[in-house]
Amino acid sequence: MDTQRPGTSAADAGRSGRFAELSPAELDGFVSDQQNKETTRKTRYHISLFKQFLIENNDDREIKDNHPAELDPLVGRFLCVVRKEDGSEYEPSYLRGMLNSLERHLRWEKYESSLTLGAEFFMAREKLKAKQKELRKQGKGNLPNKADALTDDDINHLYEAQQLGPCTPQSVINTLWLNNMLHFGMRAVKEHRSLCWGDVQLKRDREGREFLEMTTEHQTKTRTGENVNDVRPVRPQMYAYPTDIGRCPVALYKHYRALRPGDFNSPETPFYLAIKDNNPKSPTEKTWFKRQAMGPNTIGNIMKNMSTESGLSDLGKKLTNTSARKYMLQKLNDEMVPPTHTMQKSAHKNVQSVNNYCKLSDKQQFAMSHILCDTKGNRNEGNVVQTSFPSSSNAVATSSNYMKLQMKEHKHTEKIEKSRILGSTAIFSDCNITGGTFRVTLNVQSEGSRVRKRPRVLYSDSDSQSSQEN
Structure with a gap:
């Protein structure tokens, strides 16, 4: 029975509509994209x-x-x-x-x-x-242009300079970006650019505490989608911080939601919105942001602009977007968080990648230096020893005194050794020997020259002996 509809060709009739048309050139472009x-x-x-x-x-x-x-x-x-x-x-x-x-x-x-x-x-x-x-x-390979990690003092300075916090539209965007970097483990511009408003949801746990959860993760550097089973085992979360409302990520999220256009909060809308041209600073303004996504260059320069505006760049610090990620990994490492737990927050796939970001802090360097210098137990006892170094005029005398001390200790060691050898004749002490001829040989070896024989293993297995005899 012919089921072809009138007005359609045989080729069109054979198409189900489930397969899109894609030319070879479009297919190559799809792969390269x-x-x-x-x-x-x-x-x-x-x-x-x-x-x-x-x-x-x-x-x-x-x-x-x-x-x-x-x-x-x-x-x-x-x-x-x-x-x-x-x-x-x-x-x-x-x-x-x-x-x-x-x-x-x-x-x-x-x-x-x-x-x-x-x-x-x-x-x-x-x-x-x-x-x-x-x-x-030649001294190459030391990565002279690598970015510095943020520190607690840097972040406090950025809040004081109003580059972070709820003060201005730009400070709101800056803080949202930093929170997503630290708590969600996000990386480059592409991940922030692809983040949608519905990917982050406000929830409560069983104890009633509010938190933000990234429910949908788009393509990332380490999880490109090539392996469909390669997904995060745990969804990253960002809990409220009631101790300091000014730095609470949940409070800032609610503040940002209220300043977005009311009809631009659907799940598929961009998370980062462009700032209005008039740059409103008054909280009385209904909206601070446009109905369009923030540009990739603006997102990519967030850390650099904060560093310049706050004066951190004048202090010789090289801060980029990577600095925030380094800060997260370094801080968790300093607080003794296991690397396996850090991986679930940072989205790394192996422990070595986490360790590559971490380095010794100044406090750790200070503590290790004191441990290596302490040979008298002063550090454990809490003692502070006041010692002055010899001047150049009596440096030779100090060296001479040290050599005399070494010679004295050497002579004392020789005296102890001779006393031990002579003490071997103590077997004749309290003995009365009269007449006769005695020949006594004493073989005294020092502890260091004693020859140790190699142990031999004796096999006494009757089965093995019988097999050899046969």
């Missing part, structure tokens, strides 16, 4: 740099057209001679990133071998290692 934008940008830059190197070496072929035997020395030479635009050296880790970029490019081009694993490119990798060692000798 899921790649990390920063990684894609960096890869393109490194490929263009390597192509420039090939052209200067009279090779205008595409990278994939080079045979591995030809490409191996080119890659090795490139990694050894490449420099920055000002002629200075790259950091060792950056050179490794260049090799990874070439690997990604060739993998997309379906190249026959792997730069990072293939035996054909063994010498290129060895040249990279040699270059990294040379740069390390």
Whole structure:
């Protein structure tokens, strides 16, 4: 029976409407859109740099057209001679990133071998290692531009400078961003940009305490969605802090909700909203924010702008968005929170990643320094010993006194040893010996020269003896 509807072709009749139409070009674009934008940008830059190197070496072929035997020395030479635009050296880790970029490019081009694993490119990798060692000798590789971690004093300063708190629209956004970083373990701009209003919900626990819970987590750096079973075991929560209402995350959330446009609080609306152009500061204003999402550049510069406006940057501190994440991990580590618990808050996938963010604080360095200096038990007894160092004029005399003390102790040790040896004749004490000839031999060995014999294992198994006899 023909069920085709009138006015439809056979091709249209065979479609159920459940499958979207997607051209090959659209499909390729769909795959590329899921790649990390920063990684894609960096890869393109490194490929263009390597192509420039090939052209200067009279090779205008595409990278994939080079045979591995030809490409191996080119890659090795490139990694050894490449420099920055000002002629200075790259950091060792950056050179490794260049090799990874070439690997990604060739993998997309379906190249026959792997730069990072293939035996054909063994010498290129060895040249990279040699270059990294040379740069390390020059003092490179110490990450001079890494961001500093926030401290409690920094956060208190930001509140005092009204860069944090409920004072202004910008301070509200800044505090919301910081709370989400610390309590939800959020990372880069992309995670904050994709956060929706319905992803964070206000709840109460069994004891009636209010808390915010991130019920929906979008794509993150470590959980991209490639593994459907890779989800957070515990939903992160942010509890109210009634001790200080001015710093209570739940109170600030309610304050922000009241200042958003009333018809712009549906679950799918953006969490971070753009600030109105007139920059209202009075709490009497009905709304402080627009009906549009905050831009990614504005979100990406939140920590930098707070540092500049508050004067923290003038103190030589390098603060970026990563500084807040470092603060969270460092503070939990200082408070002896187990790394396995911290992982559930920070969304890390292994303990080593958590440890990489943590370092010794000044207080820990101070305590460890005193532990290593204390050899007399003064630290445990709470004693403070006042000692003055010798001046340069009597430094030689002090050294001479020390040597005399060492000689005195050495002579005392020799006297004790001789007394022990002579004491061996005590076996004849209180004895009356008359007449006769006696020959006595005393073998006295010091404790240090005693020869220890190796123990031997004797086998007395009757079965083994019988088997040998047979």
